[in-house]
Amino acid sequence: MDLDAYVAAHAFEWQRLEALTKKRRLTGAEADELVERYQQVATHLSVVRTSAPDPSLVAHLSSLLSRARNRAAGGRTGTWRGVQLFFTDRFPAALYRLRWWWITTLVVNVVVTGVMIWWLLDHPLVEQSLLSPAEVDQLVNHDFEDYYSEYAASHFAAQVWVNNAWVAALCLALGILGFPIVYLLFTNMANVAILGSIMIRHDHGAHFWGLLLPHGLLELTAVFVAAGVGLKLFWSWVEPGELTRSQSIAREGRTAGTVALGLVAVLFVSGVIEAFVTPSGLPTWARVGIGILAEAVFFAYVFVLGRQAFHRGQTGDVDASLLEDRVATQA
Structure with missing residues (x-):
């Protein structure tokens, strides 16, 4: 896989996810987009790890996913509703x-x-x-x-x-x-x-x-x-x-x-x-x-x-979104 081409193709999604993690307040649409972008970038990370494991890029995407996961989890569970x-x-x-x-x-x-x-x-x-x-x-x-x-x-x-x-x-x-x-x-x-x-x-x-x-x-x-x-x-x-x-x-x-x-x-x-x-x-x-x-x-x-x-599907385990990423490793 051409790593430079892959980065160029998906840089916008990564930048957009980072921007969402930095927003103080998310609208309903933005919260949904955050989850969707998170899933996309998790897949991208899996592809990079499998096909072209560049250490700096893996570290960057892992850090980005961690911030996104914390942002999504905080928006859901850091309230009385949680x-x-x-x-x-x-x-x-x-x-x-x-x-x-x-x-x-x-x-x-x-x-x-x-x-x-x-x-x-x-x-x-x-x-x-x-x-x-x-x-x-x-x-x-x-x-x-x-x-x-x-x-x-x-x-x-x-x-x-x-x-x-x-x-x-x-x-x-x-x-x-x-x-x-x-x-x-x-x-x-x-x-x-x-x-x-x-x-x-x-x-x-x-x-x-x-x-x-x-x-x-x-x-x-x-x-x-x-x-x-x-x-x-x-x-x-x-x-x-x-x-x-x-x-x-x-x-x-x-x-x-x-x-x-x-x-x-x-x-x-x-x-x-x-x-x-x-x-x-x-x-x-x-x-x-x-x-x-x-x-x-x-x-x-x-x-x-x-x-x-x-x-309704509850088991007592923590929400799957709070666990370590488990995405497919295929490109």
Whole structure:
């Protein structure tokens, strides 16, 4: 290929794309033209790389495409509309696409916790090996309930939010390794089972569930979502399917990032419930009812909004225009 002739033939398109990237405001037509020029220049870059890989020209076109991509992405996502689309499309679609992973995680953990509580109730010597009678009395009559009113509600909400977000982040960050997630879940469920069995054995079962369920339903669901998505990330390199192993890990890693951002909002809601509803003077049925309502809203969010977004083509992955150029390499 005659590189000089190719440059002369397409210089105008490159100059026009550069001019569009420098404009402070783009009209609708100009935004469409920016996308069209971007695709054209991406193809030109591919041709140059394949047929006449001049380093300076490749660097120039790569830089131009990078600025154009940032300009296009900024025009679409740097607004409240972008935030809205995240919560109405991308996040719920990710939850829906990966639903069987986190629902299975949820069911398994609930069953295991129930079995552990039943076993601990049938083996009282385990309780005696963990706590003295005085410590049990302090836990049952004071510590468990006082935990929810020890600090000012606003401070406690922030503390709970950060703690739960950290647990969810660990599940997602360690997902690629697989086993650490199982360990985190087992530790978490063992703590719930031990507390539950002690409270139930000492006739405070209603008190235990009345304080746990208002916030725990949504909170634990968020943790199970993070764990399920983390396990999917682990499975993405064990069984990549039709993609290469690196492509599979990259896709699920980006989706895990989507879920991590969305769970920040979910855990914020559960933290507010834990700080303001759980220790409130509302009757138990009202507090538990609020927890059930929050859980129902979450599942409706996934299976109504998420299902609709998924069938519109959303997967939870980032928009294709934000990814590295994937154009044909033919002239």
